[in-house]
Amino acid sequence: MRVYLDNAATTPLAPEVIQAMLPIMEGVFGNPSSVHLHGRQARALIEKSRKQIASLIHARPSEIFFTSGGTEADNLVFRSAIKNLGIRTIITSPIEHHAVSHTAEEIAKELNLSIKWLNVNSLGQIDLSQLEELLKTNTHCLVSLMHANNEIGTLLPLKKVSELCQKYNAFFHSDTVQTMGHYAFDMEAIKIHFLACSAHKFHGPKGIGFIYINSDLKINPQITGGAQERNMRAGTENIYGIVGMAKAFEIAYQCLSEHQEYIGGLKKYMIEQLEKNIPGVEFNGDAKGSSLYTVLSVRFPSSEINEMFLYKLDIEGISASGGSACSSGSNVESHVIRAIHNDSKRPSIRFSFSRYNTKEEIDYTVGKIKEFYSIQ
Ligand SMILES: Cc1ncc(COP(=O)(O)O)c(C=O)c1O
Structure with a gap:
């Protein structure tokens, strides 16, 4: 056994995801940036996938940007958004995934920002009163806290943290790599500025994910080059991955x-x-x-x-x-x-x-x- x-x-990839990807792998090869029919076919699939994903989490299609996965989504927040938003203090926890903690440490050093590490108790829960105290005494903060811990499963009270961030005008990023596709999200009902998603955590393909960026924000790209993803993420799109992720997302939320x-x-x-x-x-x-x-x-x-x-x-x-x-x-x-x-x-x-x-x-x-x- x-x-x-x-x-x-x-x-593992869901069989329905493989079935959704196969005909596209066989029949659609155009560059989505090309204006001819082959390109338009590929572009249409990408935009359809974006709409499907956005509607399932009650976001706008323009708030979804495809990335190579969770690590890139987290990096975008620290390596790019932090500069656009004029962040001076990062508030995070010692139990974040290294995609967040190593990146936060590196950027804090490079930009001379301060990092505040929240205390966690023996269950892996963060200290909300310490978070409030830090938000009260610091301005221009980015709070980066994962929704569910990938090692021990502890869940963050997302709504409470979001409300605290709103109360003190802080930006809120949540690494939702372990929960996207596993819990319902309603981006109309909760204010979070950034969310990270990775398809291979819910039976989609590897090497594809997305970042949700709240439409109130104007952020520069982390990866520069062409104008793909409305200038947010250069590079020819991973059409097969995007279609596979949208299918995996649809199945996840249907059931x-x-x-x-x-x-x-x-x-x-x-x-x-x-x-x-x-x-x-x-x-x-x-x-x-x-x-x-x-x-x-x-x-x-x-x-x-x-x-x-x-x-x-x-x-x-x-x-x-x-x-x-x-x-x-x-x-x-x-x-x-x-x-x-x-x-x-x-x-x-x-x-x-x-x-x-x-x-x-x-x-x-x-x-x-x-x-x-x-x-x-
Ligand atoms: C919480 C969390 N964040 C980020 C990542 C990285 O995601 P990806 O593998 O798509 O780069 C993972 C993957 O293990 C994860 O569990």
């Missing part, structure tokens, strides 16, 4: 509550089975409370197999992760786990689910883990 429980790292219920049910089942079979097991983040339903981060009891945990899972046919994708395969403690615990003796393993997983796969995985502990 081979079980894939690393869906926060990436997801949102069904997927939430099914995947959330798998997570709950795994929690129950682990608690029943592995004495001393604990969960990182607010696993049973306000938490991303696709991610379960487990703190296993310390044992001789600590270092070998992921490797042993892999040998038994189970793909999981030690934290973020860049640390999968190694048991180096991640910056997120370090920020919430100071006990590195216990291995933290992230299991992340999709609609293609089953209870049988969870039973198999828990059964193998039980064997690890009983044969020591």
Whole structure:
């Protein structure tokens, strides 16, 4: 049996997405910037995809800019928007994805900006009163906080943070890479200036995503060259990726509550089975409370197999992760786990689910883990 429980790292392409992309890959090759028929065919597909995506999150098509994925979307905010908006202070947290934290640190150094790191508690929740205090005492702020943590699943109260930012005239960027395609967004009902999205996290293709930029803002491009994406992102568009992402987005939002219920049910089942079979097991983040339903981060009891945990899972046919994708395969403690615990003796393993997983796969995985502990 081979079980894939690393869906926060990436997801398999949905068959419907492949079916949507194939005819375009076979039949549409024009450059969307060309004015002849071949170009116009490609352009029409891009604009149709943009409209589909925008309408599903109640945004305007002109607020959606296609990028190569989440990392580029996050970089655009720090490497370009920050200059246009005259930002002097970045407020962020120590558990952001490196696409945000490394970029923020680099830009702060380059532009001599101040970075304020919010405190996080042992569940990975940020301190909202500290955020308010910082917003009160600093001007020209950019708040960058992820909607859901990719390693431990903790959710940010997006609406509360957005209201605080509005109250103190701060700009708000949220890395929504783990939640776009998994939660409903209504950009008419909430004020967020920037959102990042990546298609491969919800059964779309890799190397494509988008950034939502609120229409009130005028931002210069990060990647310069041609006039693509209304001068916001130069380079010939990835038509196949864009069409695939729009299809993946459509499926995600057509069946949102069904997927939430099914995947959330798998997570709950795994929690129950682990608690029943592995004495001393604990969960990182607010696993049973306000938490991303696709991610379960487990703190296993310390044992001789600590270092070998992921490797042993892999040998038994189970793909999981030690934290973020860049640390999968190694048991180096991640910056997120370090920020919430100071006990590195216990291995933290992230299991992340999709609609293609089953209870049988969870039973198999828990059964193998039980064997690890009983044969020591
Ligand atoms: C929270 C978060 N932000 C950003 C990224 C980067 O996205 P991409 O792989 O599309 O560059 C990831 C991917 O792991 C992520 O989980």
